[in-house]
Amino acid sequence: MNACGVVVEYNPFHNGHYYHLQEARKQTGADCMIACMSGNYLQRGEPAIVSKWTRTKMALSGGADIVIELPYPFATSNAEYFAYGSISILEAMGAEAFCFGSESGNMDDFITAVDVFQSSRHQLDAKISELMAKGYSYPKTSSIAFADIGGQTLDLSTPNNILGFEYVKASVLNGYSIRPETIQRKSAQYHDEELGKGVIASATAIRKAIFSSSSANTADYLPSPSYDLLNEDHSRFNKMNWEMLFPFFKYKVLTSTKEKLSSYYQVEEGLENRIKECVLHAETFNEYMTALKTKRYTWTRLQRASLHIFADAVKEEIKSALKSPPPYLRVLGMSKAGQQYLSHMKKKTPLPFVTTLSKFSHPLLELELRTSAVYYHIAKKSSGTVFNEYAQPPVMFDEREQAFKNS
Template identity: 35%
Template sequence: MKTVGLIVEYNPLHNGHVYHFEQSKAVTGADAAIAVMSGHWLQRGEPALVNKWARAEMALRMGADVVLELPVAYSSQAAEWFAYGAVRVLNDCGVVDSLCFGSESGSIDWLSGLAERLYIEQDDFQQRLARRLEEGMNYPAAYSAAIRDWVGEEGGRLNEPNNTLGLHYLIALRRLNSPIIPATIARHKAGYHDRNASDAHIASATAIRQWLGSGRQKAGLEKIRSYVPSYTLEILLRELEAGRAPISWGRYMQPLLNQIVTRSADELRLIHEVSEGLEHRIKRCLAGWRPDKSEASTVGEAAFEALIEQMKTKRYTRTKLQRMLVRILLNHRKAQLTRESLAGGPGYIRVLGFSAKGRLLLQRMKKKAACPVLVKIPGERPPFLEMDIQAAGAYSLGYSQPSSAELLRDYYQAPLRIGSE
């Protein structure tokens, strides 16, 4: 069975994702697809719009055969470790033949050449990157500038987020000496950050989330109807009516502030992503923090936006700060997420759901995988899995009516099954 791997968030799954899914199978000639999907906390340092089980269901109903969870240790990281973690999960499965990702360029050749060069000449590039960071640039800008210094103006194409992620997928494949064959397809019609739709059926997930989070969710559901599959709409409505959507940072302001105010600056400095004196900036910013309800649809959203605005500088982007706040909220310490621990991989493969065909894939995976394939929580848990369970519990605090069943759902929820056995 020829199998393609996909690295996804599906936040939420929309028509552009369906296009990518169908094209990925066509381009690679795959018979089956395995999706590695971020859990509750995402790459840009945000909580997912709906929980991982709802998004896994969307993926399975689209046609994915197996949905695996990307551990939170990797899912809320910058491109290097996000990409490495996801590729590591696919590689460790032992059954994935190809990886197909979306990119703005739609060309694999220049990305592959750049990835090979970066892998071989890493020290030279890191020196260029360090010089740019010393000039006061934020990391994404410094990275793009260092690439341009190194390879010329073609490096400017890495200003596009999917090109950058694609580059890091290819570097990760090289680091792992993986047999997985990469492929890419051009992003279709809507850009990653587009907040408006210029097409009748394709809109970015950013635009869809904005419409759903506007304060009138039922009206938002109607607005997105033409941009998402019917099953996405059905699942979103179910989650909305259950008080489990739409989830955003505004729902976590009280627990987040509790974590900040009950820690000293020295304690905050031990948290992953708190670097270069940010522990002091966080404390100072509280003094000038003035939430303005007129600036957002809810008090919580206004409070979060005000906090981000207080902390933002030229050096620290919104995404960097959001990732840091995820780690503060979840109490993820630097000692837990060292380069050595991340490079070692998760040490497990967590199954969120599968189809009838996926059941056959799982049987193969259990024989060929490089680490345990988990369909239930074991008694002895790897450190990153413990972090996933805790992150899921923290996420459920954002529901309208948190319950013990939701707080502990990861312990008893069996993988979702779609299709006849």
């Protein structure tokens, strides 16, 4: 079998994601599509609007054959570690290619950019340090520095080009055999906040519509199974965003000493003092973040630091996890074709597959379950029953019947 990987968040799964899966399958000729997907927390340092289980169902009903969970430290990290974790998983899954959407759409641009990076690494680092000393955020300085040293062929100021560059870099630097491919993104831009007129809108705009009190209809922008799954999820669980976590985050910050706060990943350079101060007077997450934001840190960087406090993710724990590729392959769901591919891969991959939680243990999985348990605790509507991830088998999807089994 010929597998192609994609790196995704599906927050939620929309028409653009559907298009990407179909095109990637066509372009690579794959008969198995593997989605390496973030769990309940995402790269921008925030909770997913619906749980990984609902998003797994969306993915399977939208064309993915296997969904593998990207562990928390990678899923909530900057583009570099996010890419390192996910491409390592797709390599370990034996995918022949991975295919990412980008603003550029031209694979040569990425290959050239990684070449430039490899040959000018020290020069680049020096330039970044110089710019950061002036108080700019990391993403901004790195894009300027990169253009400066001759990486002009690829615009590294757009989010999907940045991610694509990191995917290709991770694969080249680690000597992986997986082949990178790219597809130009259609219509919507990643950061677009409003629903447009086409059938493709950004996940950001769709989430904004879902949370807004206006009756903006998102049905046009989501494949119908995805739309139904979203509504079904929201009948049992709260729509999750940072505002839902905030009362707990505030409790956590209020009960923690500054020393303790500084033990969490990405809480550095005295950030604990400002976090303590800003949380005390804030009634909402937005108030807190607005007070906390400075030129030095991006909004995302501050969300990530806050998420690690919320999740009790300490520096050593995350740093040690990020040193090596993810050490296991946790299967969240599969189609019939995915199931075939998995039984075929079981003998080939060096990493253990995790389908039954009680049969496997690892500190990284323990962290995943801790952060997940608290997601369900907060997402659960008061009338609901306790959701126990230990009792949750992988989602099984029958593509011919378009139905989920034992889930």
